[in-house]
Amino acid sequence: MSLALCLKKAFIFHVQLAGGNSALALAMTVLSNLLGILIIPFSISKFIAVGVGVYVPTAQLLKSLVLTLLVPLILGKVLRESSRGKPLCHGYFLPFSL
Numbered sequence: 001m002s003l004a005l006c007l008k009k010a011f012i013f014h015v016q017l018a019g020g021n022s023a024l025a026l027a028m029t030v031l032s033n034l035l036g037i038l039i040i041p042f043s044i045s046k047f048i049a050v051g052v053g054v055y056v057p058t059a060q061l062l063k064s065l066v067l068t069l070l071v072p073l074i075l076g077k078v079l080r081e082s083s084r085g086k087p088l089c090h091g092y093f094l095p096f097s098l
Contacts, residue, residue, distance in 0.1 A: 008032070037065050 008029045015025040041061040049056040 034070075037069055038062070041065065 012022060012025045012029060016022045041056075041058045044061070045056045045058040048054075
């Protein structure tokens with residue numbers, strides 16, 4: 001998994017280095033990450049668990065991935081877009097806010 005993350009960053013870097021469309025490369029990377037969250041539980045269940053004879057709770061794994069990855073991602077995006085660099089609390093700013 002960590003190798004895949006490094007390869008995706010390298011993909012964007014090489015696209016920029018070659019003068020390609022870095023916005024499209026970034027969009028493809030984000031889309032593949034989101035699709036991976038949805039596809040991984042089903043592919044583990046179908047290809048690995050069936051071949052080995054192990055039961056994998058696909059629905060529970062998918063729910064766990066959504067709750068730990070997608071919900072915080074969406075919540076953070078909504079908070080960041082709604083604040084637009086304004087402090088959420090007096091004296092504190094969101095990191096990386098524009």
